[in-house]
Amino acid sequence: MDSATEKHCSELVARERSGHTALVEGNVMYVWGGYVSIADDEVFLPNDEIWLFDLESGVWEMCTMSGEVPSPMSGICGCSMNGDMYIFGGCDDSGQTNQLYCVNLLDGKFTWSKVNHRTGSPPSPRDKLSCWVFNGRLIYFGGYGHKQLDEINNNRSFLMDESSWAEDIYWGWNNEVHMFDPTSARWCEPHTSGHSPEPRAAHASATLGNKGYIYGGRIRECRTSDIHCLDLESWTWSEIVPVSPVPLGRSWHTLTAISDSALFLFGGLSIECKPMSDGWVLDVETQKWREIEHPYMNKPRLWHTACQGKDSDVIVFGGSCDFILLVDKGHCNDALVFQMKPYSLFRICEDYIAKNVKNCKMLQKQLPYMPAKLLPAVQKRITYFQTSSKKCNVNK
Incomplete structure (x- = not known):
C-alpha cells in the first residue's frame, strides 16, 4: 500500500455498522459506508475511508479515499467487476440518490470517480435495492x-407508499430491472416477460450462471x-415454488452463491420484526430448501453483508x-465465517498447524x-486464530 494507508495493526477493527456494502476481491474483503444509531440519530460513517x-490473517486495515467521493450513506447497492467496486443508489442526508460511482480496489490508491452515462436514463432515486453482475x-x-x-407508469412496477408523499412526489417500492x-x-431498461415479482x-x-435470483423482501407492511x-439472456422471469x-x-437478509447450483440464505428481520439467525441452503436444480446447523445461532443479524x-x-x-x-444499539462489527463445504486436506493441515503451534513445541x-x-500462508493463519482467540476472551 502507498501513502493512502492510514493504519494497520492487529488490534484495529472496522467500526460496527448497518446498511453498508462489502465485497471480496482475492483474499480481501472491502467494506464501505453504512451508519450507526446514536440516541435518536442515524449517523453515517465516514465516506473517505475503506476498510480491508x-x-x-483476520487483520483489519483502514485506507483513506480520494477523488469524487460519494456522500456518506447507507442502503447502497455495491458490486465488483474486474477489480472495480461500483456503488449505486443509497440514502444520504438529502434522501435517496441515483448516482453511480466506481473505485479500483487493486491499485492501492482508492480514488473514487463518478460514472456519468452517455445514453439512456438512470433509475429513479432509491435505496435497499439489489444487483446482479453478468456479461x-x-x-x-x-x-x-x-x-x-x-x-x-402503473402500479405493477411501482407500488406507492400511501403514508409518504409530498405534492407531486411519491415514495414506494418497485420491481424495475435496469441495466x-x-x-x-x-x-437501459430491458423488457422482461414471464411472471415478475411484486x-x-x-x-x-445472487447470481448463478446466466440467472439472477431474488428472495424475500418487504412489500408494504x-x-x-x-x-x-430472471434469465439474464432471455429476460424471462420465473417463480420457484419449493416444497416444504x-x-x-x-427482509434485510442475505443470499449468497456457494456453488454452481446452491444459494445460502442467512438472517434478516422476520414478519414479527424479530432478528433472525437461521441459515438455509437452496438447491436451485431440485428446488428444495435445507436448513443447516451453524455455530452462530446466538448471533442474529439484519441489514448485514455476506460475501x-x-x-x-x-x-x-x-x-x-x-x-x-426501535433501539439505539445493536450494530455489530464481527466477521462470521460459515463453512459451506468440507475443506481440502491442505486447508485442514494448514489450519491444524496454525491452531496448535502455540501449545506444541514440536510444531514451533x-x-x-x-x-x-x-510459510507465509501458515503465518497468516496463525495470526487469524490468535486474533480470534483474543476476541473470544474479550467477549466472555
Missing part, C-alpha cells in the same frame, strides 16, 4: 425510492418468502442484532523448516 479485512454489465432490481407523479453497460456508459425492497439477490429467477420446509418471510470467500466460505459482516428502527521447532511458499 484479510481473510487469511460485463450491472443489472439492478427493485428498491424503495421516490418518483414524480408523471414518472409512475448499465460500463463500456458504452449506457443505461415491487419490493430490502430483499436479497409484509415481509415475503418467495423466490424468483421453507424459510420464514423476511463468498476462499473454499466457498461465506463471510457475514456487520449488521444489527436488534430491530434497528519445525515451523522455520516449512517450504518458503507455504
Whole structure:
C-alpha cells in the first residue's frame, strides 16, 4: 500500500455498522459506508475511508479515499467487476440518490470517480435495492425510492407508499430491472416477460450462471418468502415454488452463491420484526430448501453483508442484532465465517498447524523448516486464530 494507508495493526477493527456494502476481491474483503444509531440519530460513517479485512490473517486495515467521493450513506447497492467496486443508489442526508460511482480496489490508491452515462436514463432515486453482475454489465432490481407523479407508469412496477408523499412526489417500492453497460456508459431498461415479482425492497439477490435470483423482501407492511429467477439472456422471469420446509418471510437478509447450483440464505428481520439467525441452503436444480446447523445461532443479524470467500466460505459482516428502527444499539462489527463445504486436506493441515503451534513445541521447532511458499500462508493463519482467540476472551 502507498501513502493512502492510514493504519494497520492487529488490534484495529472496522467500526460496527448497518446498511453498508462489502465485497471480496482475492483474499480481501472491502467494506464501505453504512451508519450507526446514536440516541435518536442515524449517523453515517465516514465516506473517505475503506476498510480491508484479510481473510487469511483476520487483520483489519483502514485506507483513506480520494477523488469524487460519494456522500456518506447507507442502503447502497455495491458490486465488483474486474477489480472495480461500483456503488449505486443509497440514502444520504438529502434522501435517496441515483448516482453511480466506481473505485479500483487493486491499485492501492482508492480514488473514487463518478460514472456519468452517455445514453439512456438512470433509475429513479432509491435505496435497499439489489444487483446482479453478468456479461460485463450491472443489472439492478427493485428498491424503495421516490418518483414524480408523471414518472409512475402503473402500479405493477411501482407500488406507492400511501403514508409518504409530498405534492407531486411519491415514495414506494418497485420491481424495475435496469441495466448499465460500463463500456458504452449506457443505461437501459430491458423488457422482461414471464411472471415478475411484486415491487419490493430490502430483499436479497445472487447470481448463478446466466440467472439472477431474488428472495424475500418487504412489500408494504409484509415481509415475503418467495423466490424468483430472471434469465439474464432471455429476460424471462420465473417463480420457484419449493416444497416444504421453507424459510420464514423476511427482509434485510442475505443470499449468497456457494456453488454452481446452491444459494445460502442467512438472517434478516422476520414478519414479527424479530432478528433472525437461521441459515438455509437452496438447491436451485431440485428446488428444495435445507436448513443447516451453524455455530452462530446466538448471533442474529439484519441489514448485514455476506460475501463468498476462499473454499466457498461465506463471510457475514456487520449488521444489527436488534430491530434497528426501535433501539439505539445493536450494530455489530464481527466477521462470521460459515463453512459451506468440507475443506481440502491442505486447508485442514494448514489450519491444524496454525491452531496448535502455540501449545506444541514440536510444531514451533519445525515451523522455520516449512517450504518458503507455504510459510507465509501458515503465518497468516496463525495470526487469524490468535486474533480470534483474543476476541473470544474479550467477549466472555
